[in-house]
Amino acid sequence: MNEVDDLDLLRQYTRHGSDGAFTELVSRRIGFVYSAALRQVRDPYLAEEVTQAVFIILAQKAEKISDKTIFAGWLFKTTRYAAIAQTRDRVKRQRREQEVLMQSEIQSAAPDPLWDQMSPVLDEALATLGEADRQAVLLRFFENKSLAQVGHALGTGEDTARKRVSRALEKLHRYLNKHGVNSTTAIIAGALSTNSVHAAPVTLAKTVTSVAIAKTAMAGTSTLTLIKGALKIMAWTKAKMAIITGAGILLVAGATVVTVQKIQAVEGRAWQQKYDLFVTDQLPPQVKILPSPPARQTLNIHTWGSRNGKILGLGQSIAGMMMAAYDVHPGQLIISTPLPAGEYDFISNLPRNQPEALQQELKRKFKLVGRRELIETNVLFLKIRTPKLLARLQRAGFGHSSYAEEPGSFMSHEQSLWALVDYLRRDLGILVVDQTRMSGDYNIDLEWDSTPEGLKRELLDKLGLELVPSHEPVEFLIVETVK
Numbered sequence: 001m002n003e004v005d006d007l008d009l010l011r012q013y014t015r016h017g018s019d020g021a022f023t024e025l026v027s028r029r030i031g032f033v034y035s036a037a038l039r040q041v042r043d044p045y046l047a048e049e050v051t052q053a054v055f056i057i058l059a060q061k062a063e064k065i066s067d068k069t070i071f072a073g074w075l076f077k078t079t080r081y082a083a084i085a086q087t088r089d090r091v092k093r094q095r096r097e098q099e100v101l102m103q104s105e106i107q108s109a110a111p112d113p114l115w116d117q118m119s120p121v122l123d124e125a126l127a128t129l130g131e132a133d134r135q136a137v138l139l140r141f142f143e144n145k146s147l148a149q150v151g152h153a154l155g156t157g158e159d160t161a162r163k164r165v166s167r168a169l170e171k172l173h174r175y176l177n178k179h180g181v182n183s184t185t186a187i188i189a190g191a192l193s194t195n196s197v198h199a200a201p202v203t204l205a206k207t208v209t210s211v212a213i214a215k216t217a218m219a220g221t222s223t224l225t226l227i228k229g230a231l232k233i234m235a236w237t238k239a240k241m242a243i244i245t246g247a248g249i250l251l252v253a254g255a256t257v258v259t260v261q262k263i264q265a266v267e268g269r270a271w272q273q274k275y276d277l278f279v280t281d282q283l284p285p286q287v288k289i290l291p292s293p294p295a296r297q298t299l300n301i302h303t304w305g306s307r308n309g310k311i312l313g314l315g316q317s318i319a320g321m322m323m324a325a326y327d328v329h330p331g332q333l334i335i336s337t338p339l340p341a342g343e344y345d346f347i348s349n350l351p352r353n354q355p356e357a358l359q360q361e362l363k364r365k366f367k368l369v370g371r372r373e374l375i376e377t378n379v380l381f382l383k384i385r386t387p388k389l390l391a392r393l394q395r396a397g398f399g400h401s402s403y404a405e406e407p408g409s410f411m412s413h414e415q416s417l418w419a420l421v422d423y424l425r426r427d428l429g430i431l432v433v434d435q436t437r438m439s440g441d442y443n444i445d446l447e448w449d450s451t452p453e454g455l456k457r458e459l460l461d462k463l464g465l466e467l468v469p470s471h472e473p474v475e476f477l478i479v480e481t482v483k
Contacts, residue, residue, distance in 0.1 A: 029075060073131065288361070293345075311324055318344070373475070382421060386460070446458045
């Protein structure tokens with residue numbers, strides 16, 4: 001069957017209420033979804049729950065799925081969102097006995113050492129590919145399509161499909177090699193064809209179909225929680241939230257980055273084509289500030305970060321570059337001179353003194369410097385109140401950085417406390433300074449009653465962090481022009 005047949009089944013379900021069509025669709029695709037879920041959550045019981053959630057979401061969103069959708073791509077992304085939501089919720093649940101029982105069944109199969117290495121990082125690797133490259137791989141190796149069928153589904157010819165698949169395999173090879181999977185593109189392709197999709201448990205399809213058609217009416221509490229989490233991540237990933245840097249004496253507007261993910265290839269230098277901090281170790285030492293390519297500016301990508309002291313940023317304003325170079329939060333930035341407009345990409349990966357080198361480049365190129373000054377002000381210090389609760393700050397591990405907020409809700413994945421501190425500053429309308437001395441990236445998920453008191457209680461109850469009010473001198477960075 002080709003892709004259009006799957007979408008035809010979906011249309012029969014949405015337009016004519018055909019439960020039989022939905023049942024057939026689940027039967028075809030359940031192995032694909034279950035296998036992807038199992039690779040990511042590493043627990044057969046939880047993989048079944050993720051699978052259930054994906055098909056419930058499919059039933060809920062069926063009418064909104066375009067006829068041009070590559071169905072395998074939609075299922076891949078939705079499964080990934082559900083798996084992320086499941087992992088966030090895993091610490092709240094204890095199903096270890098089920099895990100031991102089911103894991104023994106998995107291990108009874110003949111081992112494949114390469115696949116054992118690949119599978120834990122495969123979906124993360126696939127997520128780094130561009131949409132078209134990922135769809136080509138899914139169609140070719142997960143659905144066993146011919147290159148002609150891949151080309152037809154993507155609206156290209158067979159030769160173009162062959163080149164796209166080859167290029168995507170090479171990207172996967174580089175990613176896997178970087179993560180300790182040493183093989184060749186040919187062997188990786190064979191492993192994908194052989195192992196990527198396995199049969200789901202026999203009774204799962206029947207259970208999934210009946211619950212999905214009921215659209216949560218028959219779903220358990222844990223599944224409903226999982227669906228809610230997955231839908232939130234889906235909605236947040238679609239959002240385009242840019243860093244906001246208002247020009248004025250005191251920069252109050254905040255800096256938020258919704259998602260750091262694959263940036264489509266654009267003209268320009270290699271480090272401008274994808275936000276990848278590992279590239280700072282691979283390139284020759286350099287310090288550069290270049291205009292963001294117009295083709296990428298339309299994607300609204302705004303982010304910067306550092307690794308081993310080496311700095312990389314894409315789509316930043318001048319104010320954003322000043323914050324990166326001088327390591328200050330937006331609330332501690334004072335603009336005393338008009339700043340040039342536009343978005344810029346920058347890199348500073350010298351062996352040492354990378355921030356100072358970026359500061360000098362800003363001075364050379366824009367005649368701008370930062371002067372630190374203590375200013376007495378009202379401030380909230382973020383401090384550790386209950387150390388034992390810090391375990392709630394789950395260490396990140398998906399390679400997919402995201403950030404989102406809405407009234408009474410804050411979520412960040414693979415983000416430092418920088419994101420939380422800046423959100424608190426904007427939500428509470430007062431400068432917040434981090435005094436936890438915590439480094440690294442974390443997963444944080446907070447919900448409260450939309451009041452400042454509720455937010456402070458949530459911080460204390462969930463994370464063991466408190467906000468201590470004070471009025472004292474705080475260091476600010478004053479941006480000035482030099483002659």
